[in-house]
Amino acid sequence: MKLNKSSIKSLPKPENGYQIHWDDELPSFGIRITSTGAASYVLQRRIKNRSQRITICKVHQMATEGARNEARKLIGDILKGGDPVADKHRQKLGSATVEIGLKDYLSARNLKPRTQKDMKVVTERYLKSWMNKPLVSITPDMVLKKHKEIGAKSLAQANLAMKYLRAVFSHAMIQYCDSEGNPIITINPVKRLSDTKRWYRVERRQTVIKPHQLPAWFKAVLNLPENVKDYLLTLLFTGLRAGEAATLLTDQVDLESRTMTVLDTKNHRTHTLPLSDYLYEIFKRRKGEQKYIFHARHGEGHLLSTDSAVRQVSKESGVEFCRHDLRRTFATIAESLDIPAYALKRLLNHAMPDVTAGYIVTDIERLRKPMQMIADYILKVAGQKESATVINVKSTSSAA
Numbered sequence: 001m002k003l004n005k006s007s008i009k010s011l012p013k014p015e016n017g018y019q020i021h022w023d024d025e026l027p028s029f030g031i032r033i034t035s036t037g038a039a040s041y042v043l044q045r046r047i048k049n050r051s052q053r054i055t056i057c058k059v060h061q062m063a064t065e066g067a068r069n070e071a072r073k074l075i076g077d078i079l080k081g082g083d084p085v086a087d088k089h090r091q092k093l094g095s096a097t098v099e100i101g102l103k104d105y106l107s108a109r110n111l112k113p114r115t116q117k118d119m120k121v122v123t124e125r126y127l128k129s130w131m132n133k134p135l136v137s138i139t140p141d142m143v144l145k146k147h148k149e150i151g152a153k154s155l156a157q158a159n160l161a162m163k164y165l166r167a168v169f170s171h172a173m174i175q176y177c178d179s180e181g182n183p184i185i186t187i188n189p190v191k192r193l194s195d196t197k198r199w200y201r202v203e204r205r206q207t208v209i210k211p212h213q214l215p216a217w218f219k220a221v222l223n224l225p226e227n228v229k230d231y232l233l234t235l236l237f238t239g240l241r242a243g244e245a246a247t248l249l250t251d252q253v254d255l256e257s258r259t260m261t262v263l264d265t266k267n268h269r270t271h272t273l274p275l276s277d278y279l280y281e282i283f284k285r286r287k288g289e290q291k292y293i294f295h296a297r298h299g300e301g302h303l304l305s306t307d308s309a310v311r312q313v314s315k316e317s318g319v320e321f322c323r324h325d326l327r328r329t330f331a332t333i334a335e336s337l338d339i340p341a342y343a344l345k346r347l348l349n350h351a352m353p354d355v356t357a358g359y360i361v362t363d364i365e366r367l368r369k370p371m372q373m374i375a376d377y378i379l380k381v382a383g384q385k386e387s388a389t390v391i392n393v394k395s396t397s398s399a400a
Contacts (some may be wrong), residue, residue, distance in 0.1 A: 001021070001023075001024055001026075002023060002024045002025050002066075003021070003030070003031055003064050003068075004021045004064050005063070006062060007147050007391050008031060008161060008394065009041070009253050011031070011033055012033075013033055013034070013036075013037050013097055014033065014034070014035050015035060015237075017033050017034070017035060017224070018030070018032050018033060018034040018035070019033055020032045020042065020044075021033070023068065025068070026068050026071060026072065027236075028043055028044045028071075029041070029042075029043055029067075029068055029071040030042055030043075030044070031059065032055075032295075038058075039058070039059040039060075040055050040056070040057065040058050040059060041055075041056040041057055041058075041059060041062070041064075041067035041070075041071070042055055042056060042072055043071045043075070043377060045074075045075065046080055047083050048080055048083065049086075054084055055238055056071060056074075057070075059356065062299065063267050072391075084152055084278075094362070095134050096155065096176065097131065097132050097133060097134055097135065098123070098127060098130045098131050098132075098133055098138070098165070098168065099131040099132065099133060099377075101103075101135050101168045101169070101170050101171070101172045101310075102119065102120070102123055102131075102164075104171065104172070104175065105168045105172075106119065107169060108175070109171075112376060113171055114243055119164050119204045122157065122160055123161060123162055123164055123165065123168075126150045126157060126158075126161040127146070127161060127165065129145070134186070135168075135169065135176075135185055136166075136185055138149070138169075138189050139189055140189040140191070140192035141192075142189065143162065143165070143189045143190050143218070144193070144196070146161075147159075147161075147162050147193060147198060148198075151200055155200035155201075155202050156200075156202045156218055158200060159199055159200050159202060162190050163190075163200075165190055166188060166190035166191075166242065169185065169188040169189065169190060170183050170188055172184075172355060173185050173186070173187075173188060178179045200334075200366075206328065207320075207321070207322075207328065208325060208328045208329040208348070208383055209236075209319060209321055209325060209326070209329045210331045211252065211381045212317075213317070213319045214378065214381045214382040215381070215382050215383045216316075216317040216318060216319060216375065217313065217317045217319045217321070217382075218382035218383070218384065219311040219316075219317065219383075220312070220317040220319075221233060221313055222318035223316065224309050224312065224313070225313075227294060227297070227303060227311075228294075228303065228306050228309045230281040230282050230285075230286060230294065231245060231246065231294045231306065232309065232310075232313070232323075232326065232329075233278075234279065234282060234284065234294075235323060235326040235327065235330075236326045236329060236378065237276060237374070237375055237378065238260075238273060238279065238329060238330065239281050239326075239327045239330030239331055239334075239347060239348050240262065240282060240327070241266060241324070241327060242306075242323040242324065243264075244262045244264065244265055244266075244271070244287050245262075245294065245297060246292075246294055246302050246303050246304070247264055247292065247302050248260065248262065248288055248292065248302075249291060249292060249293070249294055249295065250288070250289075250290060250291060250292065252293075253275075253283045253287055253293060255280070255283065255284055255287060258274060258275045258280055258368075259272055259275060259364060259390055260272070260275060260279075261273075262349075265312070265349055269349060271349040272364055272367070273347065273364075273367065273371065274367050274368035274371050274373070275371070276371045276376075277372065277373035277375065278375045278379060279371075279375065282395065286395050294388070306323065310322065310323065327348075330347075330348075330374065331348060333374055333377055333378065333379055334347065334374050337374065339373070339374075339378060340369045343366070343367060343370050344370075346367060347367060347370060347371070
């Protein structure tokens with residue numbers, strides 16, 4: 001039958017799936033009708049030795065004769081060696097925006113929820129005007145200008161925003177390809193920052209809580225509610241990262257063997273530590289029926305924000321600090337006590353790239369003495385035990 005306005009109205013809907021009614025005037029041109037009544041013009045042709053079906057448009061978007069003419073144009077392109085399907089795919093990928101690229105990157109990578117959240121927050125805050133721009137429209141010069149613009153507010157955030165954008169582009173260059181495997185996006189515009197040496201030099205924070213500050217800091221922490229008090233003390237006495245301690249499950253603490261095991265670490269390696277006497281008492285008191293050692297104030301989740309507690313301690317003690325400073329303090333004290341480098345790396349769960357390190361198996365029990373030494377030193381300097389000779393320690397970046 002020749003497809004026209006009147007004949008289309010008489011076409012029945014299939015009970016399930018879809019049915020195609022072909023046009024007598026132009027072979028391979030037809031109309032596809034689904035069980036819901038949705039109708040589209042289609043063209044079925046062999047393209048590069050493979051049968052391909054091309055959707056031209058919805059029936060209500062174009063008259064039948066107009067759709068038939070579009071089909072003729074497509075046939076002409078195919079006979080000349082063109083590939084409308086690949087062209088459509090290339091056009092779709094070529095119009096992918098920064099926002100779409102970010103979503104594709106996050107869905108493809110096995111990133112921690114915190115990392116995903118940081119990427120979204122940073123890109124949406126500093127690259128807001130770019131989120132709806134096609135990736136192919138972002139040029140190296142635009143990157144240089146935007147990096148400088150963000151840098152006027154924060155050098156570190158300017159670098160971070162561009163590092164996240166670089167990751168999105170790197171992923172898009174691999175994943176966004178035409179039917180023959182050729183990349184749609186051929187350059188990473190963020191590379192211009194490296195080529196021209198425009199990355200900002202940002203000094204890593206190396207602040208620690210000094211020995212003479214520990215008494216006031218410790219006293220202020222003890223005034224906090226038990227949950228957050230024990231959390232901050234655990235950070236200081238273990239050197240754990242803030243998120244690792246906050247998400248510590250109750251069944252990850254073994255009081256019988258006096259150990260704790262962190263599964264969700266930054267480097268994805270299981271991290272087991274012995275408990276000093278002080279930590280043992282904290283966990284003995286906390287270990288109960290709840291899922292997390294440091295449970296949320298409401299609900300069944302874990303402890304989230306401690307910003308107000310940190311501000312309170314800073315105000316009462318006069319010691320300005322952030323949670324990661326406690327990890328640096330742990331590492332600095334450990335170094336000052338001459339704890340062997342391999343043991344220190346093991347306590348901090350740092351990678352040991354040196355070949356020799358691969359032959360050294362540090363048993364948990366061999367870490368128990370260093371852990372206890374660190375705990376005793378902290379307690380003595382903080383005035384919680386008999387006085388000790390105070391060692392002057394310098395800032396270190398080993399806990400990063």
